Amino acid sequence: MKVAVFTFCVLAFLSCNxxxxxxxxxxxxxxxxxxxxxxxxxxxxxxxxxVLLGRKLFYDNxxxxxxxxxxxxxxxxxxxxxxxxxxxxxxxDMQLNRNSPTLANMAWSPYFMSEGGVPTLELQGLAPxxxxxxxxxxxxxAIALLNEDEELRKLSKAAYNRDSVDPFVVTRALAAFxxxxxxxxxxxxxxxLGMKDQLSEQETAGMSLFFSDKTNCSxxxxxxxxxxxxxxxxxxxxQYNDVGLERKTHNQEDIGKFKTPTLRNIDLTGPYMHDGSxxxxxxxxEFYNTGGKAHANKDSRIRPLNLSEEEKAQLNAFLKIxxxxxxxxxxxxxxxxxx
Amino acid sequence: xxxxxxxxxxxIIALSITSCDPEKEATDVVMSPAKMTVAINTKxxxxxxxxxxxxxxxxxxxxxxxxFMTYVSMLTLIREDGTEVLLKDFHLQDFxxxxxxxxxxxxxxxxxxxxxxxxxxxxxxxxxxAQYPNxxxxxxxxxQGMFWTWNTGYIFSKFEGKADTxxxxxxxxxxxxxxxxxxxxxxxxxxxxxxxFNLQANTTTGITxxxxxxxxxxxxxxxxDLSQEFFAAGATPLGLKFVDRFVNSITVD
Numbered sequence: 324m325k326v327a328v329f330t331f332c333v334l335a336f337l338s339c340n341x342x343x344x345x346x347x348x349x350x351x352x353x354x355x356x357x358x359x360x361x362x363x364x365x366x367x368x369x370x371x372x373x374v375l376l377g378r379k380l381f382y383d384n385x386x387x388x389x390x391x392x393x394x395x396x397x398x399x400x401x402x403x404x405x406x407x408x409x410x411x412x413x414x415x416d417m418q419l420n421r422n423s424p425t426l427a428n429m430a431w432s433p434y435f436m437s438e439g440g441v442p443t444l445e446l447q448g449l450a451p452x453x454x455x456x457x458x459x460x461x462x463x464x465a466i467a468l469l470n471e472d473e474e475l476r477k478l479s480k481a482a483y484n485r486d487s488v489d490p491f492v493v494t495r496a497l498a499a500f501x502x503x504x505x506x507x508x509x510x511x512x513x514x515x516l517g518m519k520d521q522l523s524e525q526e527t528a529g530m531s532l533f534f535s536d537k538t539n540c541s542x543x544x545x546x547x548x549x550x551x552x553x554x555x556x557x558x559x560x561x562q563y564n565d566v567g568l569e570r571k572t573h574n575q576e577d578i579g580k581f582k583t584p585t586l587r588n589i590d591l592t593g594p595y596m597h598d599g600s601x602x603x604x605x606x607x608x609e610f611y612n613t614g615g616k617a618h619a620n621k622d623s624r625i626r627p628l629n630l631s632e633e634e635k636a637q638l639n640a641f642l643k644i645x646x647x648x649x650x651x652x653x654x655x656x657x658x659x660x661x662x
Numbered sequence: 663x664x665x666x667x668x669x670x671x672x673x674i675i676a677l678s679i680t681s682c683d684p685e686k687e688a689t690d691v692v693m694s695p696a697k698m699t700v701a702i703n704t705k706x707x708x709x710x711x712x713x714x715x716x717x718x719x720x721x722x723x724x725x726x727x728x729x730f731m732t733y734v735s736m737l738t739l740i741r742e743d744g745t746e747v748l749l750k751d752f753h754l755q756d757f758x759x760x761x762x763x764x765x766x767x768x769x770x771x772x773x774x775x776x777x778x779x780x781x782x783x784x785x786x787x788x789x790x791x792a793q794y795p796n797x798x799x800x801x802x803x804x805x806q807g808m809f810w811t812w813n814t815g816y817i818f819s820k821f822e823g824k825a826d827t828x829x830x831x832x833x834x835x836x837x838x839x840x841x842x843x844x845x846x847x848x849x850x851x852x853x854x855x856x857x858x859f860n861l862q863a864n865t866t867t868g869i870t871x872x873x874x875x876x877x878x879x880x881x882x883x884x885x886x887d888l889s890q891e892f893f894a895a896g897a898t899p900l901g902l903k904f905v906d907r908f909v910n911s912i913t914v915d
Contacts (some may be wrong), residue, residue: 441813
């Protein structure tokens, strides 16, 4: 019933506004209490229509060359905006070489892609849209198709004062929607807010281990975002097929370095590592416990941890409490027709 | 009195109109532009180079050039007194197409021409193709894929094709080679100060910028052996070597 009422309201809102000009208004994004404020880029501050347009485009298959993929194909809400696959699958079922990253809390990321080569969320949108391995070699045919949609044209005008749906509108609107994907309501967060009954003994012990000098997990996966956004070699391989940061810097000392992912919702975002080479959190914990493989560029913090089986289980239990079920079930993040 | 003032006013206006006309005419005569055409061409020795045709490089490799594009930026004429006239800020040259750019220029004697290969740092460091109108060479559509999506920055030049490294005549060219230049240190400027363009009003003067593919590949230890050096993306040592050979391959006719 709620869905029906909301759908009616949306339809009424859109049909009403097609007659008159759509009126936009600023949108306040709710940020968890301990999170830093979001810095919005000038000209793409959040508004209701920008986010609505971005949400529509995020799930629009017309953005791919074969019109069979959208951003939401590889970034699925129930998997915290990952896809559960080892690595991305692009156009023509092409198997790509990297695991889909979560989009949770992208609003705070200082740069994007595993090498950190893309400086803004607006530019990041071009990566899959204008890439022959992902959604299409050239996004301009998709742009032409979108412009046949009168509703999108009206939204573009109202949200960005552009007469057509162009790359500016698409990149800005997608980023505006993605900045609303805020996740900070896990059991861990509630515990931090004083709800001490949220965690079991095992989870509490795991939390202590996670933030201890013994494991040093939090030196990279620290803070409210559970990432320092650093780019490190963790000794995943002795020889890397994917060179990571070296691709950008051409510096041999950067081989095998990849951006630290957030651990929020980590229980839902497997497989793990930049190449999806580990299926379970248990495997990941075992890997860190051994101290990784020998590599000249390996970060000095990666070393054998000598964890007992009980401690490994405690860490595993702690990681699972970082799941934000309100985030992955938020109907505001679904396609409009599924809300 | 009122009528007298009206007559005087009309007389003054008429005078000002008639006195303006000759001045305007004179200005038009003085400002009649010269026309200048800039053709962009590829060469192989003294001959024109043909894309997608098979050539032998000096190392004995058969090769074919399938895609060759570059940004020509800040195309500028230099006057006798050293002052500069910008003809075009950005042009994306696809060497598959015969290209002649046409400009209207103030008549005079020009002694030099210069342009950059690539995109100047000021436009490249904070690249955002989506901010340009679709027809602009730096836009998403206009750039024809000449920007990296996993990294920031434009691809300054693309030089791609296939080569045969087996040495067996008649075999298919299977070996891909690809040079994508860009990033810091990859924007280079071509300057020729020994030209003499006497551009006259209502007259068309043409020049040709020749890019010598044989000089880009070259020979010996200084050249690029496509069987050994076949991939560069960005400002790698091989990428910068390509850039150096590229800018030095240009002649002006």
